[in-house]
Amino acid sequence: MKLGPLKQLRASVLVTGLLASAISLSACQQQQEPEPSLEDSISAEQSVPMSAEPAEPNDIAVTTEDASLNEVQDDTVATVNTGVTQLTYLCAPELKIEATYKDEANQVVLATGQGTLTLTKTNEGSNPEVFEAATALDGGEGFAQWRVAHEDRATGVMRMAGADETNVNTYECNKT
Structure with a gap:
């Protein structure tokens, strides 16, 4: 037998074994994956866990009394009713x-600053709206009249008098 062909x-x-080992080792090694693009991130749907419990209900307290502004001005929670609008006016001579x-x-x-008064609308029109009360703004003897104009109630005129109804104070007011 000849040893040459056997060698x-x-x-x-x-050599075949070494090549097979090298191929199998390279196949097992981790390869770096390409980073996802911005478009891939945007189009990927992300799951958000949701609670199966319902939200807590909001308990709203409604009072039938008409509270004055001074009684409710320090409240931290306010409930908005339909048909109620709050506006601030600055008047000349100086009055807020x-x-x-x-x-x-x-x-x-x-x-x-002189007091709080509820006035009742006395006309059917909407421009100007006229509100009147048979008492002075401080709750004493006299009268008060509030005329407000424009659809958004942008301007107003306040007329008020104390016990001497011949001495009428008039204020021209603009919404702030």
């Missing part, structure tokens, strides 16, 4: 008026 066979088996319009009741509550 060649052994060498080729060894907080007006709360109650359209369904045809009333306006005016709050100033």
Whole structure:
């Protein structure tokens, strides 16, 4: 028997084995994946866990009394009713008026540094709207009249008098 072909066979088996090992090792190694593009991130749908429990209900307390502005001005929670609008006016000569319009009741509550008064609408028109009360703004003897114009109640005129109804104070007011 000749040893030459046997050595060649052994060498080729060894080289084939080394190549097979190298191929199998390279197949097992981790390869870096390409980073996802911005479009892939946007189009990918992300799942958001949701609770099966319903949301807590909001308990709303409704009072039937008409509270004055001074009684409720420190409340931290307010409930908005339909037909109620609150506006602030700056008047000349100097007077600041907080007006709360109650359209369904045809009333306006005016709050100033002199006091708070509820006036009732006396006309059917909407421009100007005329509200009157048979008492002075401080709750004493006299009268108060509030005329407000424009659809958005942008301007107003406040007329008020104390016990001497011949001495009428007039204020021209603009919404702030």
